[in-house]
Amino acid sequence: MARRLRQILPGVAVHIIQRGVNRAACFRIEADYLVYLSNLRHLSAKHGCAVHAYCLMTNHVHLLLTPSHAGSCTAMMRDLGQRYVPYFNWRHDRTGTLWEGRFRSCIAESSHYVLACYRYIELNPVRASMVNNPADYLWSSYAVNSGLRSDPFLSPHLEFTALALDSEKRHTAYRGLFDQEMDPALLQAIRDATNGGYPLASDAFKSTTIAPLGWQTGPGKPGPRSNSGPDPELRKRVAALAPN
DSSP states (O other), rough: OOOOOOOOTTSEEEEEEEEBBBGGGSSSSHHHHHHHHHHHHHHHTTTEEEEEEEOOOOSSEEEEEEETTTHHHHHHHHHHHHHHHHHHHHHTTTTTTOOOOSSEEEESSSSHHHHHHHHHTTTHHHTTTTSSGGGGOOBBOOOOOOOOOOTTTTOOOOOHHHTOOOOOHHHHHHHHSSSOOOHHHHHHHHHHHHHHHHOOHHHIIIIIIIGGGGGGGGGTOOOOOOOOSSSSHHHHHHHHOOOO
């Protein structure tokens, strides 16, 4: 069976999830989290991926990032696995694969979906009943994004910076997003899109950018295809998004 096409666009945020094989733990001790984050810092810079949010759960990882090139995400995740898995196997006296196949991902476009992915990622420990407040979980980006501590590793997405002009007001506004529970329908939409590989995006973005590329725009709704492949003009526009 052919692999599902991974939808990645330069300059457009992507939500990524990668699970441990058979839902087994991929982090066992504090050093595991620290090693993973150290490699993520280095490789995200190397491959031009701006990381906006993350959460390292016991048996899976969530990332929200924006790639500078179409191949940035895949290259970063590949190298991350090639560094972290040998470390983990050595540290815990094990062999074999650690991850459950390929990482899963979906494009997140528009303020509604980008900010929803921020919240979805950083609320994972709360939904799992590991903590009562996202600020109490050590291995996520919430403390930085909410202004409780600083870390130059994280790059705020434009939709995040648009919350307020002043950084203090921005952090206050961001914390306010967590005062109410997320809509269950929105939670399910994020899960379905990430597992299905189709975009969380506005109808306009889907029709003008995704569908002309022949990409799937929703569950069971592939975009139009032609014998000549994706619209050449659209391919030029996508390529133009990458920095020189």
